[in-house]
Amino acid sequence: MTQYYLSHLEELEAEAIFVIREVVSQFEKPALLFSGGKDSIVLAHLSRKAFYPSRIPFPLIHIDTGHNFPETIAFRDELVKELGVQLIVGSVQKSIDDGKVREETGANASRNALQTVTLLDTLEEYKIDAAMGGARRDEEKARAKERFFSHRDEFGQWDPKNQRPELWNLFNGKKHMGEHFRVFPISNWTEMDVWQYIQSQDIALPSLYFSHQRDCVVRDGVILAKSDFVQLKPNEEIKNLTVRYRTCGDMPITGAVESEADDLDKIIAEVATTRTTERGTRADDKRGETAMEDRKKSGYF
Amino acid sequence: MSIQETNQLLRFTTAGSVDDGKSTLIGRLLYDSKSIFEDQIEAVKTSSEKKGFDYVDLSLLTDGLKSEREQGITIDVAYRYFATPKRKFIIADTPGHIQYTRNMVTGASTANLAIILIDARKGLLEQTFRHSFIASLLKIPHVIVCVNKMDLVDYDEEVYQKIIKSYKDFASKMEIKDIHFVPISALNGDNVVDRSTNMKWYEGPTLLYLLENVHIASDFNHIDCRFPVQMVIRPHTHEHQDFRGYAGRIEGGIFKPGDEVKVLPTGFTSKIKSIELDGKPIEEAFSPMSVTMTLEDELDISRGDMLVRPNNMPSVSQDINVMICWMSTKPLAGRTKLLLKHTTQECQVMVKEILYRVNVNTLHREEGVEQIGMNDIARISIRSSKPLFFDSYRKNRQTGSIILIDPNTNETVAAGMVI
Numbered sequence: 185m186t187q188y189y190l191s192h193l194e195e196l197e198a199e200a201i202f203v204i205r206e207v208v209s210q211f212e213k214p215a216l217l218f219s220g221g222k223d224s225i226v227l228a229h230l231s232r233k234a235f236y237p238s239r240i241p242f243p244l245i246h247i248d249t250g251h252n253f254p255e256t257i258a259f260r261d262e263l264v265k266e267l268g269v270q271l272i273v274g275s276v277q278k279s280i281d282d283g284k285v286r287e288e289t290g291a292n293a294s295r296n297a298l299q300t301v302t303l304l305d306t307l308e309e310y311k312i313d314a315a316m317g318g319a320r321r322d323e324e325k326a327r328a329k330e331r332f333f334s335h336r337d338e339f340g341q342w343d344p345k346n347q348r349p350e351l352w353n354l355f356n357g358k359k360h361m362g363e364h365f366r367v368f369p370i371s372n373w374t375e376m377d378v379w380q381y382i383q384s385q386d387i388a389l390p391s392l393y394f395s396h397q398r399d400c401v402v403r404d405g406v407i408l409a410k411s412d413f414v415q416l417k418p419n420e421e422i423k424n425l426t427v428r429y430r431t432c433g434d435m436p437i438t439g440a441v442e443s444e445a446d447d448l449d450k451i452i453a454e455v456a457t458t459r460t461t462e463r464g465t466r467a468d469d470k471r472g473e474t475a476m477e478d479r480k481k482s483g484y485f
Numbered sequence: 486m487s488i489q490e491t492n493q494l495l496r497f498t499t500a501g502s503v504d505d506g507k508s509t510l511i512g513r514l515l516y517d518s519k520s521i522f523e524d525q526i527e528a529v530k531t532s533s534e535k536k537g538f539d540y541v542d543l544s545l546l547t548d549g550l551k552s553e554r555e556q557g558i559t560i561d562v563a564y565r566y567f568a569t570p571k572r573k574f575i576i577a578d579t580p581g582h583i584q585y586t587r588n589m590v591t592g593a594s595t596a597n598l599a600i601i602l603i604d605a606r607k608g609l610l611e612q613t614f615r616h617s618f619i620a621s622l623l624k625i626p627h628v629i630v631c632v633n634k635m636d637l638v639d640y641d642e643e644v645y646q647k648i649i650k651s652y653k654d655f656a657s658k659m660e661i662k663d664i665h666f667v668p669i670s671a672l673n674g675d676n677v678v679d680r681s682t683n684m685k686w687y688e689g690p691t692l693l694y695l696l697e698n699v700h701i702a703s704d705f706n707h708i709d710c711r712f713p714v715q716m717v718i719r720p721h722t723h724e725h726q727d728f729r730g731y732a733g734r735i736e737g738g739i740f741k742p743g744d745e746v747k748v749l750p751t752g753f754t755s756k757i758k759s760i761e762l763d764g765k766p767i768e769e770a771f772s773p774m775s776v777t778m779t780l781e782d783e784l785d786i787s788r789g790d791m792l793v794r795p796n797n798m799p800s801v802s803q804d805i806n807v808m809i810c811w812m813s814t815k816p817l818a819g820r821t822k823l824l825l826k827h828t829t830q831e832c833q834v835m836v837k838e839i840l841y842r843v844n845v846n847t848l849h850r851e852e853g854v855e856q857i858g859m860n861d862i863a864r865i866s867i868r869s870s871k872p873l874f875f876d877s878y879r880k881n882r883q884t885g886s887i888i889l890i891d892p893n894t895n896e897t898v899a900a901g902m903v904i
């Protein structure tokens with residue numbers, strides 16, 4: 185007899201597609217926040233599936249910090265072409281040039297905090313009322329309580345105490361003028377689920393995710409890629425290491441891991457035995473135990 | 486690896502009153518199943534030391550947001566994830582305190598299973614009653630009652646037997662299909678993941694074994710065909726000139742190409758031409774699959790419509806009776822206008838009458854109440870501005886559930902189960 189049940193990946197996929205379709209049905213001007221990382225790549229893939237044979241009915245938004253890995257940008261442009269979808273780029277450099285934000289200085293300078301302003305400005309400029317992102321609840325403590333439909337006030341802020349209860353699969357996207365939503369269709373996926381899904385669907389990823397040789401500097405236990413954006417401190421030296429990335433953020437703050445995993449099988453085996461969270465490789469989260477939560481309240485996620 | 490070739494997903498919720506050991510138990514499950522990362526463990530070890538504990542306080546693993554940490558309470562539902570080689574688990578962690586009913590209802594709405602914790606020293610409390618009632622109200626198919634802190638009662642079998650006997654007595658008044666009992670110590674790990682050597686008298690399975698093996702394949706309704714249309718897909722491209730697909734999720738029954746279907750509310754019938762996703766054909770579609778369907782005939786169908794089998798219809802009515810959990814600080818009085826969401830439908834409703842409130846501690850019906858407040862469970866009657874296509878919640882948790890929204894604040898103010 186046929187067994188009528190789904191595997192966990194099938195169920196997670198069905199849930200994500202349901203949420204993406206719900207966003208298009210409930211909002212006027214949705215968009216997908218595309219970071220270039222594997223989670224947003226999976227989101228783009230799920231979006232294609234959700235509307236096939238139609239094209240994805242919303243633009244991809246990329247907030248370009250100017251500190252991106254070149255591989256990320258190349259991959260982004262290729263994907264946009266393949267999907268035939270509109271790309272909107274919000275430039276942090278432009279926010280700096282316009283005097284909206286001030287660049288951080290010093291060896292640990294990062295444009296991560298500045299992104300928030302550019303992102304909110306971009307959402308406003310294009311009147312985006314629902315911005316989908318690839319964030320997952322397993323990533324970090326502050327995310328464990330995030331909703332699928334996360335309500336933001338007119339300043340783009342998140343009030344953790346004032347979130348709507350989410351029941352069954354009945355998502356409430358009602359809002360007042362000027363407010364918007366962040367939506368996280370893969371909330372319930374873990375890092376392992378994402379990797380297994382990428383493998384099962386044969387989804388292409390930027391080369392950064394696979395083991396390669398790279399000149400790096402090790403700072404406070406974080407392996408940073410050598411680039412124009414990372415200034416060496418006096419006692420630091422460049423080392424050539426065999427590394428790969430678990431997330432794809434900005435060059436100056438995204439840490440690599442030493443790894444020989446050069447294909448998906450090896451990466452999945454590695455993920456299964458890894459003992460630190462993905463965010464453990466991000467220098468910006470080390471600024472304080474609640475760093476993520478603070479950025480979230482101000483509208484970054 | 487293919488997408489099918491993996492494990493099932495089990496969603497469960499935890500309930501217990503404050504200090505029964507919920508956080509410790511979840512921490513223990515995450516820790517013993519090796520789902521905790523080193524940096525998380527390090528953070529917890531440091532905090533435990535700071536607080537002067539001589540053990541690692543696993544409950545800190547599931548600690549919440551900063552503002553809540555400062556207040557020393559947890560005010561919401563948090564989701565946790567872990568996996569064993571057999572299954573993937575999603576925990577809706579709903580800690581116990583004043584707003585508990587609302588939170589537990591939220592966590593329970595998507596759960597296949599509830600763990601109800603009882604402190605072995607205290608036995609059944611008023612809260613135990615309330616938690617079990619909510620589990621039965623939300624029709625969580627499986628319940629595991631864990632008698633925790635067995636280490637504090639010398640792992641005494643008699644204490645355990647007494648508690649489960651009185652639990653069975655009161656549970657007989659409720660509708661809980663499948664109940665299991667396990668004596669545990671969340672702190673020491675007895676019978677959580679590993680079998681306890683301190684309770685040789687207990688011959689049943691460990692908690693994790695139950696979580697991994699409870700039969701969940703039939704938790705969805707596979708009998709009554711229900712397909713609420715989420716959106717219409719019309720590519721208007723040269724290649725797919727006439728394509729008109731109905732996108733949505735199967736909320737009941739099994740659909741196959743060739744099946745005759747009836748469209749609600751229009752009543753037109755047609756045949757399923759294809760069921761697909763991403764252009765790939767699907768032979769049989771069942772809950773909770775997201776698919777795209779095409780029909781043989783060109784019909785006027787839009788979001789909110791429902792495809793069913795002509796010989797198996799849901800109820801179609803503008804008057805419905807629901808049990809609700811009120812979730813807003815602003816009370817509900819009779820004759821209030823609200824918005825309703827049900828499957829992919831949305832419409833205005835008028836709350837006609839509050840029939841009675843249920844005392845969640847005694848299950849008594851309190852009639853003649855004027856208004857209902859936050860965390861109250863009540864039966865109300867409502868009239869909708871257009872016909873709804875629904876089943877009783879008992880029959881189908883998806884087509885039998887609604888939420889109510891305050892049109893002024895846009896807040897979700899109630900969860901409802903159709904009777």
Ligand SMILES: Nc1nc2c(ncn2[C@@H]2O[C@H](COP(=O)(O)OP(=O)(O)O)[C@@H](O)[C@H]2O)c(=O)[nH]1
Nearest residue numbers: 503504505506507508509544633634670671672
């Ligand atoms: N002796 C003992 N103490 C426990 C056990 N489980 C939890 N505790 C303790 O009970 C207290 C409350 O536990 P916690 O998990 O925070 O309870 P919660 O409020 O239900 O989340 C903590 O001090 C725990 O260490 C157990 O099995 N045995």
